[in-house]
Amino acid sequence: MNNQSISFKLKVLSLSIIVLITFVIIYSSALIYNKNTFYPTVNNGRLLTSSIKTNIEEALIKRDFTTPLKTDFPYAVIDLNGRVLSSSIVKYKKDTVVNLNDFMEYDNKASLEQPEIIKYTEPLIIDNTQVGTVIFLIPKDKFLSIAPGFLTFLNIIPITIALLIIIILVILTYIFTRKDILSPLATLHESARRILKGDFSYKIQYDYDTEIGLFCHDFEAMRDELKYSKEKEVSIKSKEKELLACLSHDIKTPLTAIHGYVLGIKDGIVKDKAGIENYCSIILNRVRMLSKLLEDILEHSKAELNKMNISLC
Known part of the structure; x- marks a missing residue:
């Protein structure tokens, strides 16, 4: 596993290429000068x-x-x-x-x-x-023709070697850039695209010892957090639906009872004072039950919104 940073590798490769290109330019200029001044030599x-x-x-x-x-x-x-x-x-x-x-x-x-x-x-x-x-x-x-062709070949050997090294360095730079920069960026792009579509299953496999690797690591942590939040959200929504179903049932039961006793009084099913008072007592109990249920719902909402005040006695 290579612990050298991407910026360090790029600096070394770039500096090597610049030095070699400078050497080729200077050496070529020297050869051209010597060629041009070859005629007047003795x-x-x-x-x-x-x-x-x-x-x-x-x-x-x-x-x-x-x-x-x-x-x-x-x-x-x-x-x-x-x-x-x-x-x-x-x-x-x-x-x-x-x-x-x-x-x-x-x-x-x-x-x-x-x-x-x-x-x-x-x-x-x-x-x-x-x-x-x-x-x-x-x-x-x-x-x-006194300058042998072999000497001319020897003269261009340094340039040839330098050019070959430059070509190798350029190839290595391309491979390094593709492997350590472009490929991870493509993977990050694919993962981000899937996250936008709601798919959190795409994992990034990468060496975490470089700058982009650290970024991939943080991106994976973010993806896991988003996945957890999404799963939690789905779970909460599912529980909220169950809660609403239960609340609907719990609210409907006393309301149905209240509605029935009110109709009984209205329709004259009970006419004596004792029967009416009994019906009214039942209605009041159901109203208290609804009020307590509404208070519980309000406290639950405050707790969800972090607005619930808790005082120690």
């Missing part, structure tokens, strides 16, 4: 060109570019004066002098001229001193 270029760059720096140390360098991408080696030392790019001829301002890390103009190519540059360092610059023309699909 990590991919370094991974693709690290080995050839090392060979070029060794060639610079030896001052020997006669041996062709093995590379998958066209390249051009330029010293700090702008002279092309070695090149496999048509645009940069060997021993020509070029503008060093063209050697930005990413050249937007080159991207416009050749959208499928990324112009990537790196400094050539020897003994912690820059001695030149190397330019690589890397196909864009090759450049961007």
